[in-house]
Amino acid sequence: MLSRLMNVLKPGIDRQKIMYVLVGVFNTGVGISLFFLLYLLLKNEWHYQWITVLAHFLSVLSSWLMYRRFVFKSEASPVLEYVRFNLTSLFMLGFQILGLYLFVDTLHINPMISQPIVVLVGVVVSYIIHAKFTFSRFFS
Structure with a gap:
């Protein structure tokens, strides 16, 4: 589909x-x-x-x-790639937690506004990390 x-x-x-x-x-x-x-x-x-x-x-x-x-x-080694994917996912979880902390606790922006901003920035950051690290042929 x-x-x-x-x-x-x-x-x-x-x-x-x-x-x-x-x-x-x-x-x-x-x-x-x-x-x-x-x-x-x-x-x-x-x-x-x-x-x-x-x-x-x-x-x-x-x-x-x-x-x-x-x-x-990808045709890289599934085991190593899966480990890299998990590392990226944990990094992104930390990125979102830190981003929300900065927006909500430091800048005093409502969490309902902060969350979508952090998620959208996270999508771009995640794409770059996946393209350059997780699924990169360089690390395979």
Whole structure:
């Protein structure tokens, strides 16, 4: 389905960047769905923060598979690439926490305004890190 969508787009458009956004939207849905499902299943046994961690790692696996296959079309060693992807994901989690702290606690901007800004900047930073580090042929 994603490939068909890309065939409709103009040839001059950067396919990789468009696919990155489309796969990112899909992955966001997967992450939210996993959290909801796990929360409904485990809320009586696990604290919601542990459910969040489990959902994060499961969604990272899904994201890696989707980015590897549809965005970067990588043929590198899956194990090393998966480790790099996880490092990038943890870095981005820290980036978002720090970004929110700076916007909310330092600049006193409402979290409802700060979160989308941090996420949008994070999407660009994440793309650059994935393209130059996670899925780079240089590190394969």
